[in-house]
Amino acid sequence: MARQGQEDAFYHKAKKEGYAARSVYKLKEIDQRYRLFRQGQKVLDLGCHPGSWLQYAAHKVGPGGLVVGVDLEQPAVELPPQVRFLQGDILTLPPEALARFAPAYDLALSDAAPKTTGVKGADVAKSLELTARAVELGLSLLKPGGALLAKVFYGKDVDQLIHRIKRAFKLGKAYKPKVTTAGSKEIYLLGQGYKGGE
Numbered sequence: 135m136a137r138q139g140q141e142d143a144f145y146h147k148a149k150k151e152g153y154a155a156r157s158v159y160k161l162k163e164i165d166q167r168y169r170l171f172r173q174g175q176k177v178l179d180l181g182c183h184p185g186s187w188l189q190y191a192a193h194k195v196g197p198g199g200l201v202v203g204v205d206l207e208q209p210a211v212e213l214p215p216q217v218r219f220l221q222g223d224i225l226t227l228p229p230e231a232l233a234r235f236a237p238a239y240d241l242a243l244s245d246a247a248p249k250t251t252g253v254k255g256a257d258v259a260k261s262l263e264l265t266a267r268a269v270e271l272g273l274s275l276l277k278p279g280g281a282l283l284a285k286v287f288y289g290k291d292v293d294q295l296i297h298r299i300k301r302a303f304k305l306g307k308a309y310k311p312k313v314t315t316a317g318s319k320e321i322y323l324l325g326q327g328y329k330g331g332e
């Protein structure tokens with residue numbers, strides 16, 4: 135299928151399945167490959183608007199789990215009771231604000247991204263700033279053994295962040311989902327088996 139056709143197909147699939155955005159299919163692909171979720175987990179979702187990752191995570195952790203989402207903007211969909219939402223800026227939000235919901239988390243997700251300006255260097259730099267902050271928030275709130283998944287626009291200095299993740303986790307890698315938009319520079323950084331103590 136041509137790339138544009140594939141994007142449209144995922145847009146319509148998301149609508150039909152009741153998801154707030156087609157980005158859910160990237161999370162689903164990574165989950166199917168790396169088994170991110172389990173029932174009862176506590177999950178952080180940084181940059182969660184409009185809410186498709188919240189919907190997917192809520193389903194995967196079930197009613198006994200907890201999903202805490204943060205974004206500048208409110209979710210655009212109705213969410214089940216195991217989801218809590220905090221409106222805020224991850225660049226300034228202290229970890230204590232998230233520790234109020236749960237002292238430690240099993241999984242930290244970040245799909246946070248800047249509004250793109252078309253100026254590639256500036257977009258990549260802003261994405262790196264957001265993702266580096268999301269990684270630090272995740273590391274300060276994860277349980278030992280926990281996992282992290284964070285999107286970033288690939289560019290200069292991203293390799294340093296990949297090394298940071300490789301040091302902090304037993305397994306660290308960068309992954310590009312097959313369902314990513316044509317020409318997109320986004321990659322997902324994955325850490326599994328958090329060593330703790332950061």
Ligand SMILES: C[S@@+](CC[C@H](N)C(=O)[O-])C[C@H]1O[C@@H](n2cnc3c(N)ncnc32)[C@H](O)[C@@H]1O
Nearest residue numbers: 181183184185186187205206223224245246247
């Ligand atoms: C690609 S969207 C996330 C899509 C979401 N994962 C979903 O599936 O519905 C990126 C989000 O990052 C958020 N964002 C950007 N900068 C942020 C910041 N400083 N603090 C919190 N959220 C931020 C944006 O508001 C936007 O909603």
